[in-house]
Amino acid sequence: MSQGPRKAAMGFIFITVFIDILGIGIIIPVLPELIKQFAGGDTALAGRYVGVISASYALMQFVFAPILGALSDRFGRRSVLLISLFGLGIDYIIQGLAPSLTWLFVGRVVAGIMGSSITTANAYIADVSDAETRARNYGLLGVAFGLGFIFGPAIGGLLGGVHLRLPFFVAAGLALVNWLYGLLILPESLPPEKRSPFTLRKANPISSVLGLRRYPLVAGLAVAFVFLGMAQRGLENVWVLYMGFRHGWDEMTNGLALAFVGVSAAVVQGTLVRPFIKRFGEQRTIIIGLSIGVFNYLAYALATEGWMIFVIVVVGALGGVAGPAIQGLVAGAVSPSEQGSVQGSLTSLNSLTSVFAPLIFSTALFGYFSSPDAVIQLPGAPFFFGAMLILVALVWLTRLFGRMPSSPASAPTTADDTTT
Numbered sequence: 001m002s003q004g005p006r007k008a009a010m011g012f013i014f015i016t017v018f019i020d021i022l023g024i025g026i027i028i029p030v031l032p033e034l035i036k037q038f039a040g041g042d043t044a045l046a047g048r049y050v051g052v053i054s055a056s057y058a059l060m061q062f063v064f065a066p067i068l069g070a071l072s073d074r075f076g077r078r079s080v081l082l083i084s085l086f087g088l089g090i091d092y093i094i095q096g097l098a099p100s101l102t103w104l105f106v107g108r109v110v111a112g113i114m115g116s117s118i119t120t121a122n123a124y125i126a127d128v129s130d131a132e133t134r135a136r137n138y139g140l141l142g143v144a145f146g147l148g149f150i151f152g153p154a155i156g157g158l159l160g161g162v163h164l165r166l167p168f169f170v171a172a173g174l175a176l177v178n179w180l181y182g183l184l185i186l187p188e189s190l191p192p193e194k195r196s197p198f199t200l201r202k203a204n205p206i207s208s209v210l211g212l213r214r215y216p217l218v219a220g221l222a223v224a225f226v227f228l229g230m231a232q233r234g235l236e237n238v239w240v241l242y243m244g245f246r247h248g249w250d251e252m253t254n255g256l257a258l259a260f261v262g263v264s265a266a267v268v269q270g271t272l273v274r275p276f277i278k279r280f281g282e283q284r285t286i287i288i289g290l291s292i293g294v295f296n297y298l299a300y301a302l303a304t305e306g307w308m309i310f311v312i313v314v315v316g317a318l319g320g321v322a323g324p325a326i327q328g329l330v331a332g333a334v335s336p337s338e339q340g341s342v343q344g345s346l347t348s349l350n351s352l353t354s355v356f357a358p359l360i361f362s363t364a365l366f367g368y369f370s371s372p373d374a375v376i377q378l379p380g381a382p383f384f385f386g387a388m389l390i391l392v393a394l395v396w397l398t399r400l401f402g403r404m405p406s407s408p409a410s411a412p413t414t415a416d417d418t419t420t
Contacts, residue, residue: 009128010137012186013121016081017144019178020115023092023171025152030160030167037164038101049101053108054358060112061351066205069119069344074198077124078188082179084117089175096168112351119347123339126331127189134331138324142269150262194336205348212345217333220400221326224393225346228290228322229353231297231386234361238382241362245370245379247306260310264317273324282325283401289322290394297387301380361385 035049072080091114095107121141129137159167200207212219243249243257276285296316303309334342361382368374369381378384 009124009187009189010140012182013124014140014144016085016178016182017118017121017141018148019174020088020118021145021148022152022155023088023175024115025149026156026159026167026171027095028153028156030156030164033160034104034164035101038104053105055355056105057108057112057115058351058354060109061115062348062355063205064113065119065347065351066209066341066344068117069123069339069341069347070198072120072123072190073196073338073341076188076190076195077120077127078182078186080120081117081124081186082182084114084120085175085179085182088114088117089172089179092168092172092175096165096172119344122327122343122347124189126334126339126343127336129331131332134328136274138327138331139269139273141327142273142320142324143266146262146266146269150259150266154259190336190339196338196341205345209345209348212342215333215342217400217404218330218342220397220404221330222346222349224397224400225326226349226353227389227393227396228293229350230357230360231293231389233353233357234382234386234389235297235300237358238361238366241366241370242300242379242382243306243309245366246303247309249306253306257309257313261313261317264313265320268317268320269324272318273321276321277325277328282329285325286322286329286397287394287401289319289325290390290397292316292319293322293390294387294394297383297390301383301387 031053035053039049068080068084088111091107091110095104095111098104098107125137125141126134155170156167159170209222212222239258240249240254243254249257273285276288280288292315296312296319299312299316300309303312330342330346331339365382365385366379369376369378
């Protein structure tokens with residue numbers, strides 16, 4: 001693929017991921033309220049339904065991410081991406097028209113399946129990137145995530161104020177416009193000679209995860225990936241509860257703070273990832289990023305004033321350089337014919353953490369340590385636990401990298417030996 005089509009393809013992938021995350025963000029403010037309507041206004045019952053539906057969404061991503069990844073290895077990235085986008089658009093319409101809680105549940109299950117297209121997007125980036133551009137391209141993917149989470153909830157809140165179901169139809173329109181855009185301009189990134197057969201082993205989430213052992217470096221990174229994913233999903237689930245309890249933040253303050261998190265992440269992912277990796281190499285960039293992450297979670301737990309959170313967000317955003325560096329190492333260690341299935345396995349692991357993190361961070365740790373019955377009042381316990389998880393990942397990867405020599409993609413480079 002020549003340079004021009006590659007740039008167009010990266011633009012499409014950026015927009016695809018942005019719209020995927022934007023669609024998720026748009027319905028965040030209205031989905032609980034819609035469920036509450038179906039539950040007859042019973043807040044407690046609605047809370048239980050929200051938990052079940054959220055876990056089901058994550059479970060579907062766990063199951064179907066490797067399936068979509070394996071299908072993209074067999075039939076190419078373009079067709080799988082386009083089918084996922086079209087299916088997601090139609091599914092948002094189904095959710096917007098859902099006449100009952102059962103229909104809404106089915107809609108969210110299908111959304112979890114189609115939302116697994118992030119697997120194929122990751123594989124596409126690996127196809128069109130080389131050692132020089134991998135980190136930058138995965139950094140752009142991080143920017144798309146950050147921007148989606150900045151604008152999605154804000155747009156969803158405004159649209160939900162007009163009509164509770166309107167955000168679903170706007171999300172559907174965005175997905176279908178993106179599908180049409182891709183249908184017209186997206187080139188295929190995986191040539192036929194580099195494709196591999198579809199097998200049940202590659203499509204099975206358990207066997208596909210176990211299959212990572214074929215790549216020792218990727219398998220080691222996957223272990224750390226689980227600890228990091230659990231910490232991140234836990235932070236996302238407990239943030240609003242903790243900030244309201246500890247600092248008295250209301251919905252507007254939390255919304256502004258989360259938008260600030262997204263902006264900070266987007267700036268780091270878009271401008272600092274490549275310079276970090278050029279200066280330190282992928283392996284040391286990961287170690288630096290995780291070290292900042294440990295500090296970040298400890299600081300959240302220990303902050304005594306609300307204004308401190310914004311300072312912590314700025315410093316902690318620097319830890320975001322680790323994610324693209326990890327993705328770069330994975331892409332550099334895997335053959336083109338296996339990119340889809342490997343990315344699917346990692347997406348499955350990430351989705352699995354989304355099933356358990358709310359139960360551990362919100363229900364168990366925050367629920368107990370913020371209650372009057374707790375042996376000690378420690379509402380920051382979830383963040384201490386998150387810091388411990390990242391520290392385990394940090395120690396694990398330090399030992400892993402010590403046993404494995406740096407690959408060319410992860411070795412530090414200088415301006416003199418780097419081409420642009």
